[in-house]
Amino acid sequence: MNIPSNAMVADESGLRWRNEFATLPPKFFTRLQPTPLPDPYWVGRSNAAAQQLGLEAEWFLSSEALEVFTGNALLPGMDPLASVYSGHQFGVWAGQLGDGRAIMLGQSESGFEVQLKGAGLTPYSRMGDGRAVLRSSIREFLCSEAMQGLGIPTTRALCVTGSDARVRREEIETAAVVTRTATSFIRFGHFEHFWAGDKLDELRTLADFVIDRFYPECRLTDRFGGNAYAAFLEAVSERTAALMAQWQAVGFCHGVMNTDNMSILGLTIDYGPFQFLDGFNPRHICNHSDTGGRYAYNQQPSVAYWNLYCLGQSLLPLIGEKETALAALESYQAVFPREFLGRMRAKLGLPDAQDGDLPLVEGLLAVLRQEQTDWTIFWRRLSQHMAGADVQTVRDLFVDAAGFDVWLNLFIDRHASVPRAAAAALMLQSNPKFVLRNHLGQKAIEAAQRKDYSGVATLLKLLETPFEEHPGFDDYAGFPPDWASSIEISCSS
Template sequence: MSMLADEADLVDLGLRWAPGFSALGPAFYTELQPRPLPDPYWVGRSEGLARELGLDASWLHSDEGLAAFTGNLPIAGTRPLASVYSGHQFGVWAGQLGDGRAILLGETAGGQEVQLKGAGLTPYSRMADGRAVLRSSIREFVCSEAMHGLGIPTTRALCVTGSDARVRREELETAAVVTRVAPSFVRFGHFEHFAANQRDDELRALADYVIDRYYPACRTTSRFNGNAYAALLEAVSERTATLLAQWQAIGFCHGVMNTDNMSILGLTIDYGPFQFLDGFDPRHICNHSDTAGRYAFNQQPNVAYWNLFCLAQALLPLIGDQEVAVAALESYKTVFPDTFEARMRTKLGLADAADGDRALIEGVLKLLAQEKVDYTIFWRRLSNAVAGDNPEPVRDLFIDRAGFDAWLQAYSERRAATPAAEAAGRMLGSNPKFVLRNHLGQQAIEAAQEKNFEGVATLLRLLETPFEEHAGHDDYAGFPPDWASTIEISCSS
């Protein structure tokens, strides 16, 4: 039964909608309407994303748009639904999960799915309330757009709205809704769900949908004797490897890399307890709930491979041969290190590969780790040092000056064949001045809790173009205050 509302109650955003995921049928989801929140208000808006969607940005300033993106008014052409999936959480099989607080409105004719996160109870909410809170919604909104600004594959965020309705977590907080956008929200866990329940017909239908929509080359490949499902697994593995290399190079910690939080398109998805590193500590754990350190920064590449192995197990009924499935994962082991080294060479301003680059990269990371040097500031200062031929601001970051000077000498010799202006341009375009540090997010959240949203807007503006100087905002690019280390980010949201 369709959950479409009466035509008189619909808001027409001027977007055309296509069937998309809903064409798979009711085995994959439950149709339902979002649950309203009282007296909503705007918290943040991405007018750039609105333009990309073909949405008139005036909707992000109107009362009707506010109601629609809070879930209070249905949108013409949409058939809201919550999808079912399963997954491994912290390495343990968790069984059936699903969109417990996310409701997919539909897919635009331009191929982008639009989803409301925090829009109320669904059949998959389990013991939760289906809501999101203001603090986590602001973090997801800003970080989604920050990652896009960094050029890292990610889900996007169109807007966030708030309400004074109370939500209980560790304490009472206020509710919010994030409007998320992505080509697809399909996760590894969608495949695990149908495989675990031995529903091979649905598993095949899902895989065919993903291949035909997002990986059509898998249909015509000669890889694995033309096995399209093995080719899909390989393609997902390589996208995931590339994503993880980008995370590691920029210093991003995800915090909850469960299989239900892994995108089949290799996107950064589900911004819960994440963090950009301050001081460089390879063993840093950003999730206060992760007491065993499963998702520590230096564990992320291996965890991603473990998750891909779970995906391989789920796809095995379609691939048909365990050895072929394992072979489809093999390229992860080369794509990740090769991509990581390429990203690090770019951060160093190097145009091509040479013997000794790995040692040069490992050497500087070891120096940074020894003194927990601020990761973002180091790379930006190094970029500026190459541009201005003045290494002193970089040297000032180290107590072990002799160790840094030895590395700098080796680096300077390696870079000698590249004109300084060329190297600096490459570096300034890959080493951001601004990242979403925890304390910056916290300051914006605290102001928003007092109905002051200027901090959210400022952060968004800086992080949309993080490589630019943004004169007058150097305080957003400085060292974190001492209290930043006391911020605890957990799985609650």
């Protein structure tokens, strides 16, 4: 039976599926079936993501769910496809790219698209095999849910399934599939693709599709003389600026900020060689493949703006005037510093703004940079000090404790008019105890490679609620071991 791609169809478990992306013209995607994997097994599942999606809890435990989320079976109404896009990679135009190993199954009635990553070859796989390996799938699964727990906009990960099927990377590994969800997986690169091919009709169709579904307010704006496409570019710029502020405040390094890895909705997308900072080194490079440091931690805000400029160039045929497009991009330059300073104020327990706050933040960053103090531990200990713990636990993080004290006295003076209990509560809600450090992920991966998935489950539990104390799990919030600095994460997955 042929089912219209935008119809809502219920299956035996009560789920309803459609695929709005499939209503776009054929040049946007290729319909295809996932390639099955033999003898799949569960590696990890997020009940929180399942609830958001609308899955029934009992069905999510079933063998049918295992087959569906490995790509071995489809539910009624699913309309699998892979989309085409292009992009700039490491600042160089890469031409046509596309979903090389991602296949969208459809969209649940809750409005979330569901995508399998590692489900086999697509027309856009280029030299790849369309598969993902266990280690990278576990990292993406855990970090997606960790970012959700931190309150940072992100695609989510529903589950990871594994198979003993062999996949060749630098060495032979086993295959896995991570099921991702998002309100949309459309990227900057989708727009670049049709702009580069001088396909104005398709470019306009895509822009209208995104605006009507996700940015309807742009149709009603009086900004830019009522230019909806310029208003759209401005809205994306502002969402991206806010996202960058959140990344920087929590010490998150993405690692591969290519234009095809930038979400049109301002979501964190495509978890490859990411890392949360250990010691605070603004020049830290988390991607072993990034030999030039293009995507170092301190470069992320400027790279995001560069990527937005590429998006603006792609939208220029619709916007009309270059000056209008540049004006739309200008909002990024205002929003990012404002949002970042706001995040830092919250980390410092400051509910209101004062003129001296920026120097206070910059002075602290200079102290942390000088000693490469552990980013997460410093902020959590400072929060706990405000909640009553001995300040010595913070001073112990510094070789030059006297130098830190100079800043600490300024911090104390700034808090003279702030109730300490309120400041402590704000700080404990803004500075996580747990983040997905590389060594924690590596331990969970190594255990999973031995078919022990308890480490994945434990990390998921902690990362879903990273601001809570979780008594008995302090080891997961401790300093990284010496061997952690030798972990190399690259684009290979």
